[in-house]
Amino acid sequence: MSCPNNQSSYLRELAAKKKDFMAYESTEVMTWCSGCGDYGIQKALERALVLEGIKPHETLLCFDIGCNGNGADKINGYTLHGLHGRVVSVAAGACLANPKIKVIAEGGDGGTFSEGINHLVHSVRSNYPMVFILHNNENYGLTIGQASALTRKGQAMNGTPDGVVLQPMNTCQFVLGLNPTFVARGFSSDVKHMTEIIRAGLRHKGFAFIEIMQLCPTFNKVTSAKWFWDRVRYTDQQKNYDPTNLKRAREASEDLEKEIMLGVLYQDKSRPSFPELFESRKGITTSLSEEVRPYSIKELIKNLK
Amino acid sequence: MKRTVIKVAGESGMGLLSVGNIVSKALKGMGFYVVSDREYPSLIKGGHSNLQIDFSAEPLHSLSKSVDFVIALDRPGLVEYMNIVKPGGVLIHGFERHQSIPNLETRAKERGIHMIYLPARTLAYSLGGTELMANMVLLGLLWRLLGFDLKPLETGIEKQFANKPKLLTIDLQCVRVGFSAQEGNGGFVGACHGAPTQTPDTILVNGNQAITLGAIQAGVRAYYAYPMSPASSILTYMAEYARETGLLVKQAEDEITAAQMAVGSMFMGTRALVATSGGGYDLMTETVSLAGMIETPLVIVIAQRPGPATGLPTWSAQADLNLAIHSGHGEFARVVIGVSDPASCYELIQHAMNYADEFQTAVIVLTEKTICEMQTTVPPFEEGKIPIKRGLLVTDPKELETLKASDRFKITENGLSKRWIPGSGKTWFYGNGDEHKEDGVLTEEGAEVSAMIAKRMKKMETIEKALPEPTIHGVKKGAAISFVGWGSSKNAVLDAIQNCKEKGITVNYLHFDYLWPFKTATLTQFFRDNQNVHLIEGNYQGQLGNLIEALPNLRFKGRLLQWNGRPFCMEDVTDYISRHS
Numbered sequence: 104m105s106c107p108n109n110q111s112s113y114l115r116e117l118a119a120k121k122k123d124f125m126a127y128e129s130t131e132v133m134t135w136c137s138g139c140g141d142y143g144i145q146k147a148l149e150r151a152l153v154l155e156g157i158k159p160h161e162t163l164l165c166f167d168i169g170c171n172g173n174g175a176d177k178i179n180g181y182t183l184h185g186l187h188g189r190v191v192s193v194a195a196g197a198c199l200a201n202p203k204i205k206v207i208a209e210g211g212d213g214g215t216f217s218e219g220i221n222h223l224v225h226s227v228r229s230n231y232p233m234v235f236i237l238h239n240n241e242n243y244g245l246t247i248g249q250a251s252a253l254t255r256k257g258q259a260m261n262g263t264p265d266g267v268v269l270q271p272m273n274t275c276q277f278v279l280g281l282n283p284t285f286v287a288r289g290f291s292s293d294v295k296h297m298t299e300i301i302r303a304g305l306r307h308k309g310f311a312f313i314e315i316m317q318l319c320p321t322f323n324k325v326t327s328a329k330w331f332w333d334r335v336r337y338t339d340q341q342k343n344y345d346p347t348n349l350k351r352a353r354e355a356s357e358d359l360e361k362e363i364m365l366g367v368l369y370q371d372k373s374r375p376s377f378p379e380l381f382e383s384r385k386g387i388t389t390s391l392s393e394e395v396r397p398y399s400i401k402e403l404i405k406n407l408k
Numbered sequence: 409m410k411r412t413v414i415k416v417a418g419e420s421g422m423g424l425l426s427v428g429n430i431v432s433k434a435l436k437g438m439g440f441y442v443v444s445d446r447e448y449p450s451l452i453k454g455g456h457s458n459l460q461i462d463f464s465a466e467p468l469h470s471l472s473k474s475v476d477f478v479i480a481l482d483r484p485g486l487v488e489y490m491n492i493v494k495p496g497g498v499l500i501h502g503f504e505r506h507q508s509i510p511n512l513e514t515r516a517k518e519r520g521i522h523m524i525y526l527p528a529r530t531l532a533y534s535l536g537g538t539e540l541m542a543n544m545v546l547l548g549l550l551w552r553l554l555g556f557d558l559k560p561l562e563t564g565i566e567k568q569f570a571n572k573p574k575l576l577t578i579d580l581q582c583v584r585v586g587f588s589a590q591e592g593n594g595g596f597v598g599a600c601h602g603a604p605t606q607t608p609d610t611i612l613v614n615g616n617q618a619i620t621l622g623a624i625q626a627g628v629r630a631y632y633a634y635p636m637s638p639a640s641s642i643l644t645y646m647a648e649y650a651r652e653t654g655l656l657v658k659q660a661e662d663e664i665t666a667a668q669m670a671v672g673s674m675f676m677g678t679r680a681l682v683a684t685s686g687g688g689y690d691l692m693t694e695t696v697s698l699a700g701m702i703e704t705p706l707v708i709v710i711a712q713r714p715g716p717a718t719g720l721p722t723w724s725a726q727a728d729l730n731l732a733i734h735s736g737h738g739e740f741a742r743v744v745i746g747v748s749d750p751a752s753c754y755e756l757i758q759h760a761m762n763y764a765d766e767f768q769t770a771v772i773v774l775t776e777k778t779i780c781e782m783q784t785t786v787p788p789f790e791e792g793k794i795p796i797k798r799g800l801l802v803t804d805p806k807e808l809e810t811l812k813a814s815d816r817f818k819i820t821e822n823g824l825s826k827r828w829i830p831g832s833g834k835t836w837f838y839g840n841g842d843e844h845k846e847d848g849v850l851t852e853e854g855a856e857v858s859a860m861i862a863k864r865m866k867k868m869e870t871i872e873k874a875l876p877e878p879t880i881h882g883v884k885k886g887a888a889i890s891f892v893g894w895g896s897s898k899n900a901v902l903d904a905i906q907n908c909k910e911k912g913i914t915v916n917y918l919h920f921d922y923l924w925p926f927k928t929a930t931l932t933q934f935f936r937d938n939q940n941v942h943l944i945e946g947n948y949q950g951q952l953g954n955l956i957e958a959l960p961n962l963r964f965k966g967r968l969l970q971w972n973g974r975p976f977c978m979e980d981v982t983d984y985i986s987r988h989s
Contacts, residue, residue, distance in 0.1 A: 186694055
């Protein structure tokens with residue numbers, strides 16, 4: 104592990120909550136490939152939820168379509184396995200209906216940065232109170248290895264045998280350009296670090312964008328575990344890294360080839376989340392889910408008389 | 409039934425809408441029943457538009473083609489609308505250079521039309537107004553010709569411009585100048601419209617307002633939309649009412665998002681609504697399919713306009729019935745409802761919310777541009793008439809404790825299973841868009857897949873049994889001519905029934921509020937009881953008609969179809985009747 108943080112206190116804390124952790128563990132047979140980064144991401148998510156004291160019935164886990172979505176029924180808890188590219192929107196609707204339930208959405212690089220990129224853009228802008236975890240394995244895995252917008256240039260993929268001709272997008276730079284309130288990056292083999300940034304995301308009151316650089320040993324041979332371990336760096340080991348400095352975050356997120364920065368790259372705790380912005384919802388403490396009853400229209404039709 | 413018809417013609421942006429509002433409200437205040445709608449191109453300013461107001465001392469439902477009074481605000485209004493004023497009618501205008509228009513006077517004389525010119529613009533200027541206030545001058549003259557007191561009109565203007573005191577003073581002066589103008593009545597001797605014997609308690613409302621009010625009454629707490637004519641004004645009304653009701657109104661980045669947010673909110677147990685037009689609905693169809701699969705309520709309003717593609721954004725159609733019935737991949741049960749007037753908008757949207765909850769699937773509500781925007785005087789909407797029904801939604805804490813995950817999609821006789829809100833109980837389930845077992849766990853086993861698809865399809869039968877039969881208007885049997893239809897066609901046929909009754913012809917009409925799953929019992933009986941049954945529909949193919957003729961032994965004697973963007977007028981129906989009865 105290149106992350107030298109002491110593991111013992113983290114493991115002790117987890118051990119004390121072993122029962123809570125086991126509550127998330129499903130008996131369903133996993134269908135991911137051996138060595139897939141999704142295993143690590145799922146464990147980190149479970150650990151983060153446990154350490155934040157959130158029970159399986161107190162969260163809604165929303166899944167996009169793709170390899171990660173195949174984990175939708177492999178974790179205990181309320182889940183919603185929706186449509187390709189749309190997970191952010193369906194999760195946004197859910198979290199607005201009941202902000203008291205922690206809503207977490209997960210999607211891959213294909214769905215999120217091609218078909219659903221508009222949803223991502225406006226969810227970041229809207230600062231919905233939810234966590235989004237991007238599973239970035241740099242390809243469309245479940246449809247057997249086509250290039251995504253995040254596949255590295257020159258890589259031969261299913262459908263692009265002569266190599267991808269376009270430059271990949273830089274996800275964190277893209278999101279940082281949208282004036283977000285929370286951007287973090289992790290690596291699927293570093294479960295402890297992922298746990299930390301997901302915990303930070305769970306505590307964030309607006310839209311938490313978390314990118315996980317994910318191994319795909321089946322279709323992505325170029326960026327192997329070793330490739331990543333040689334390159335990952337951590338913000339908390341940088342001298343004076345200030346996650347409230349947007350410019351610094353943009354710089355830190357830029358390099359995807361030599362030194363890849365992991366950690367909470369940027370956080371703005373001051374901005375209100377979406378439901379707080381509504382004039383019509385000011386002073387209302389119930390959730391929309393609790394408010395379904397007939398509303399009088401008598402006053403409203405007075406000016407139609 | 410005596411009906412008076414006023415048409416105001418001019419460029420978009422010349423204040424047709426405010427004239428319409430003022431006149432409609434003034435007439436309503438005097439006890440008249442009013443129906444008003446406008447035709448306009450998809451432009452904000454410029455381009456030719458018109459606004460029509462029909463009024464009567466008796467209830468009326470649709471617009472007539474027989475125009476008594478035209479106010480022409482510009483040259484095209486004057487030239488084009490000459491042809492639609494009925495003989496003996498009046499054309500009021502303020503176009504200074506009217507003498508340069510060839511044959512204008514001759515044409516008016518030939519058609520027996522009283523043409524009255526008033527230098528309205530000059531008069532408005534002389535009072536310190538702008539050229540936009542020419543409409544008020546001409547309106548004043550019209551009011552005199554109608555034989556009315558000035559007072560109700562002044563009250564209407566005061567209401568319309570209450571927050572613009574400076575304009576209000578000038579507008580009132582303009583109307584008074586027009587009312588007392590020296591120009592005379594152009595030989596017109598007086599309007600003949602019955603006087604109301606009482607002032608009925610009514611509201612003046614359009615369909616989109618009614619849908620909004622119905623949704624609020626039904627406990628809708630979130631509205632998600634992307635603007636698209638003619639649904640956009642629902643967004644306006646929802647936002648307007650948000651502060652009083654605590655509604656959350658979100659203009660989404662596209663229609664896909666709006667539908668997804670709605671299904672996400674419904675999954676979490678609230679009531680959400682989405683409205684769009686056909687093109688926007690095309691984008692929502694994958695979400696409709698998802699709602700079918702995860703058995704989550706979803707209500708989408710399609711405000712129809714003619715397609716395909718962008719089609720005619722500001723005109724009317726009934727051409728998306730097939731879309732509503734067949735949209736979305738895969739096989740699943742859904743409900744399709746067609747509204748027809750403000751009262752049905754208000755009530756059917758409440759039923760739509762209930763059916764979505766009860767049957768845990770998508771409900772599509774079809775409206776039309778003419779229903780969306782036509783202002784009609786109707787009795788004030790009642791509250792508490794349609795109680796909120798949430799079907800098998802479990803909220804009792806004790807019952808929540810007894811639930812098993814497999815209760816969520818339990819295979820039952822009627823296809824319906826218990827539903828509960830994430831977080832409300834400790835028993836979680838998987839809302840899985842992949843095919844799944846009773847607890848939502850994915851399955852690709854043939855027998856399990858068959859059983860689960862069959863479970864969801866069983867709802868078709870359950871829904872069909874629960875939906876009300878179509879309604880017969882007019883005599884039950886033995887009519888000289890009968891119609892079957894849905895949507896706004898009802899309004900024209902209702903007026904035609906009344907009109908023909910006065911002429912001694914019995915007409916009846918079978919109206920479908922609930923279009924899918926398709927109800928056949930009353931329909932079949934209607935064909936048995938009536939020998940001359942015709943279809944009326946606002947599309948090319950006769951989409952409802954084709955559904956009906958797919959049934960054994962049901963054949964229409966003829967089809968009254970129209971697909972030119974115009975809703976049916978009373979005369980479209982009465983002319984058809986005179987050819988076919």
